[in-house]
Amino acid sequence: MAFLPTTREEMLEQGYEQVDFVYVNGDAYVDHPSFGCAIITRVLQAYGYSCAILAQPDWHKDEEFLQFGEPRLGFLVSAGNIDSMVNHYSVNKRRRDHDSYSDDGVMGKRPDRPTIVYTQILKRLFPHKPVLIGGIEASLRRLSHYDYWDDAVRRSILMDSQADLLMYGMGENTIVEVADALASGLAAKDLCYIRGTCWKTKSLEYLSDYILLPSYEEVKADKRTYAKSFHIQHENIDAIAASVLVEPYDGWYVVQNQPPLPLTQEEMDFTYSLPYERTFHPKYHYIPAIEEVQFSIVSNRGCFGSCAFCAITHHQGRVISTRSKESIVEEAKRITEMPNFKGYIHDVGGPTANFSREACDKQREFGACKKRECLFPKPCGNMVVDHSRYLDILRSVRELPKIKKVFIRSGIRYDYLMQDKNDEFFDELVKYHISGQLKVAPEHINAAVLDKMGKPRKELYLKFVEKFKEKNEQFHMDQYIVPYLMSSHPGSDLQAAIELACYLKKIHYTPKQVQDFYPTPGTPATCMYYTGLDPKTMRPVYVAKTWEEKAMQRALMQFTYPQNYDLVYKALKKAGREDLIGNGPKCLISYRRPSANNFSHKQAKGKDKTMNKKNVGTKKRTNAHKRERNAQR
Template sequence: MAFLPTTREEMLQQGYEQVDFVYVSGDAYVDHPSFGCAIITRVLQAYGYSCAILAQPDWHNDDEFTQFGEPRLGFLVSAGNIDSMVNHYSVNKRRRDKDYYSDEGVMGKRPDRPTIVYTQILKRLYPHKPVMIGGIEASLRRLSHYDYWDDKVRRSILMDSQADLLMYGMGENTIVEVADALASGLEAKDICYIRGTVWKTKSIEYVSDYIMLPSYEEVCKDKRTYAKSFHIQHENIDAIAAKVLVEPYDGWYVVQNQPPLPLTQEEMDFTYSLPYERTYHPKYKYIPAIEEVQFSIVSNRGCFGSCAFCAITHHQGRVISTRSKESIVEEAKRITEMPNFKGYIHDVGGPTANFSREACDKQREFGACKSRECLFPKPCNNLIVDHSRYLDILRAVRELPRVKKVFIRSGIRYDYLMYDKNDEFFDELVQHHISGQLKVAPEHISAEVLDKMGKPRKELYLKFVEKFKQKNEQFHKDQYIVPYLMSSHPGCDLNGAIELACYLKKIHHTPKQVQDFYPTPGTPATCMYYTGLDPKTMKPVYVARTHEEKAMQRALMQFTYPQNYDLVYKALKTAGRMDLVGNGPKCLIPYQKPGHFPSRRDQGKRYGQKPYAKKGNERKGMKKR
C-alpha cells in the first residue's frame, strides 16, 4: 500500500480527480501509527473515504492550500503530534533550535498556533467548505484555557480559528461519524450530536442535560471563577459519567459534547492493523521523531494515574483501552520484517506501559469516578492490580524469531507495580526488559509537592528502589534507576527544592537533565499555576513565578555543577539553610566556590566574619572555626 498523496501530481497518479478530505498537518508526513495524521487518514481510507495530505504548507503562499482543489467533503486541520507552542518554545519561552517533526529537524516549517493559522487561511479561500480541527492542540484548547505563552486566558480554539467543528480526544470513531454525516448531505453546522465534538451556536434551546459553565468574560476577570470552571471540566472527562458542557461567549455558546467512548479491543486491533508504511514519506531526508517509535508498539491508551501536570487524562481519558495479544504479536512480526530492523523492539506500551486493563471492573459500565482517583492519595479499594496479561504479551513478542530484546521505555508506574502481590512481572522486567537503566518518575520527594502532583509519597518510592536493587542482585544484573524529577511545580517552594537536593546528595545522583514545570492547557497543575488555587479544594497553593526562583530550584537539583554555585548559595541563604554550606557530610556546597580563589578579605565576608585588618605583622578579625 502506497503513501497517501501529498501533491496534486501524486493525487492524479493514484487515480483521484477530487479527494473527499484534505488533511492539513503541522508535522511532516509520517505514515506510522504513533502519528495522529496517519491513524485518521488510514481509518478514513479503510471506510472508503479518499484523503490527500498537505504537510507543513507555506502559510505565506495560498497556492499551497489550493493545489488539491476543493475536497468533496471538507478540510481536516491538525497542528501535529504535539502542541505547537511546546514544540517551538522551551519553558523559559526561548525558541527551540530543532523541530523533531520536520525534515532534518529544521525549525520554522510551521507557524505558531498552526491550527488557527491554517484554518483561517482555508476559511478565506474556501468560505463555503467545512473546516474541522483536531489533534492535541485543538483537543486541549477546546474551551477557554490559560495560555502560558501569552500569559492570559484565551478563548476556545474553535472561536479563535473560526473552524466549523472541533474533534477532541482519540478520534477514530468520531471522524468516521463526521465523514458519514457530511457524505449524507448534512451541513457541518448541523453536526451537533456526535461524541467527541465541540460546536458553536447562537441558541442552546435544543441542548439538554448540560452544565452551564461560567462565561469566557467571567473566567477572564476572576481567577477563582476560572479555577471553579476548570474543576467542572476536569470532572467531566469520562465518556460515561460526563455531561455536556456549555460555555457562553459574547453572542455565542461553545458546546462540548460528551467524550468519545474508549475503543473496544476489536476497534483498537482494527486501527493498528491498517497498512501503515511505518516510516516518513520518501520526499524527506530524515524525520528525527521516527527514531524512538519506528520499532515501538502501542499496546494501550488512557491513564488512570491522573498526575496533576499531565494532560493525557484530559485528552485520552482515565479508562484504559487495550489491544489483543494477537494484534500486538502480528505488528511485532511486521516490524521484524523491516529491512532496517536490528532485533530490538524499543517499546511495548502506552501512556503508562503497565496499565494493561481498566482500574476496576466498574469502569467500563459506569465510567471513572468523578470524586476520587484510582491511585491517589492511596489506591482505591476497588483497584485491580494485575500484570498477567501484559506479561503474556511481552513473552509472546520476545519469543518471535529475529527479536533479540523487548524493552519497556514508555513509563512504568512503580506504585502500581509495588501494589502487585505477585512478583512475576517484576522478576521478568528486571531479567528481560531493561536496557541498563530503568526510567521511573517519582517527580519529587517533598510530601507537600507530591500531594499537589497527585503522586505517592516518597516512602513507597524508596521501598521500590530497595526492591529493585534486591531483584538485580537476585538475577545478577547491573542495572540502575534513573528518576525523572521536576522543579518549580505548584506547591514547591525553596524548602521543598532543598529537600529534594538533600535526597539527591544522599543517593549520589545528579540529573543530567532537569525538567522545569511547563504549564500546558488541560492540566490541574496549570490551573494552580495561573490561579494560585487548588481547583479541587480551592485552597491557596504556593507558586514559584519569578525567573530567579525557578532558576534556583533548577540549580538545586544540579548543586554539584560549579556553574550553579552562586544560585545554590543564594537559594540556601534565602531559605535560611546556611547549615548546608560547608564541608560537612550533609552540606550541599562548600564555603568556597569550586575553581574560584577569593581574596582573604572576600573570603571573610562570605564566612559572615569581619574582614582581615592588618596591624604590623598581626592579623585580626579571623576567628578559628
C-alpha cells in the same frame, strides 16, 4: 499500500481528480500509527474515503493550500503530534532550534498556533467548505484556557480559528461518524450530536441536559471562577459519566459534547492493523521523531494515574483501552520484516506501559469516578492490580524469531507495580525488559509537593528502589534506576527544593537533565500555576513565578555543577539554610566557589552514572566506569 498523496501530481497519479478530505498538518508526513495524521487518514481510507496530505504548507503562499483544489467533503486541520507552542518554545519561552517533526529537524516549517493560522487561511480561500480541527493542540484548547505563552486566558480554539467543528480526544470513531454525516448531505453546522466534538451556536433551545459553565468573560476576569470552571471540566472527562458542557461567549455558546467512548479491543486492533508504511514519506531526508517509535508498539491508551501536570487524561481519558495479544504479535512480526530492523523492539506500552486493563471492573459499565482518583491519595479498594495479560504479551513478542530484546521505555507506574502481590512481572521486567536503566517518575520527595502532583509519598518510592536493588542482585543483573524529577511545580518552594537537593546528596545522584514545570493547557497543575488555587479544594497553593526562583530550584537539583554555585548559594541564603554551606558531610556546597576547570560538566555526568549504579547495589563501580569511558571512545 502506497503513501497517501502529498502533492497534486501524486493525487492524479493515484487516480483521483478530487479527494474527499485534505488533511492539513503541522508535522511532516509520517505514515506510522504513533502519528495522529496517519491514523485518521488510514481509518478514513479503510471506510472508503480518499485523503490527501498537505504537510507543513508555507502559510505565506495561498497556492500551497489551493493545489489539491476543493475537497468533496472538507478540510481536516491539525497542528501535529505535539502542541506547537511546546514544540517551538522552551519553558523559559526561548525559541528552540530543533523540530523533531520536520525534515532534518529544521525549525520554522510551521507557524505558532498552526491550527488557527491554517484554518483561517482555508476559511478565506474556501468559505463554503467545512473546516474541521483536531489533534492535541485543539483537544486541549477546546474551552477557554490559560495560555502560558501569552500569560492570559484565551478563548476556545474553536472561536479563535473560526472552524466549523472541533474534534477532541482519540478520534477514530468520531472522524468516521463525521465523514458519514457529511457524505449523507448534512451541513457541518448540523453535526451537533456526535461524541468527542465541540460546536458553536447562538441558541441553546435544543439542548436539555447540560452543565452551564461560567462565561469566558467571567473566567478571564476572576481566577477563582477560572479554577471552579476548570474543576467542573476535569470532573467531566469520562465518556460514560460526563455531562455536556456549555461555555458562553459574547453572543455565542461553545458546546462540548460527551467524550468519545474508549475503543473496544476489536476497534483498537482494527486501527493498528491498517497498512501503514511505518516511516516518513520518501520526499524527506530524515524525520527525527521516527527514531523512538519506528520499532515501538502501542499496546494501550488512557491513564488513571492522576498526575496533576499531565494532560493525557484530558485528551485520552482515564479508562484504559487495550489491544489483543494477537494484534500486538502480528505488528511485531511486521516490524521484524522491515529492512532496517536490528532485533530490538524499543517499547511495548502506552501512556503507562503496565496499565493493561481498566482500573476496576465497575469502569466498564459506569466509567471512571468523578470524585475519586484510582491511585491517589491511596489506591482505591476496588482497583484490580493484574499484570498477567501484559506479561503474556511480552513473552509472546520476545519469543518471535529475529527479536533479540523487547524493552519497556514508555514508563511504568511503580506505585501500581508495588500493589501487585505477584512478583512474576517484576521479575521478568528486571530480567528481560530493561536496557540497563529503568526510568521511573517519583518527580519529587517533599510530601506537600507530591500531594499537589497527585503522586505517592517518597516512602513508597524508596521501597520500590530497594526492591529493584534486591531483584537485580537476585538475578545477577547490572541495572539502575533513573528517576525523573521536576522543579518549580506548584506547591514547591525553596524549602521543598532544598529538601530534594539533600535527598540527591544522600543518594549520590545528580540528574543530567532537570525538568522544569511547564504549564500547558488541560492540566490541574496549570490551573494551580495560573490561579494560585488548588481546583479540588480551592485552597491557596504556593507557586514559583519569578525566573530567578525557578532558576534557583532548578540549580538546586544540580548543585554539584560549578556553573550553578552562585544560584545555589543565593537560594540557601534566602531560605536561611546556611547550615548547608561548608565542608560538612551534609553540606551541598562549600564556602569557596569551585573552579570549572577542575570539575567540568562532563566529569559531573560521568560521576552521576557511577553513583546511579551504587544506588541499586552494583559492586563493580570501577569496572562500570571503565566500560562507560570505553563506550564513549
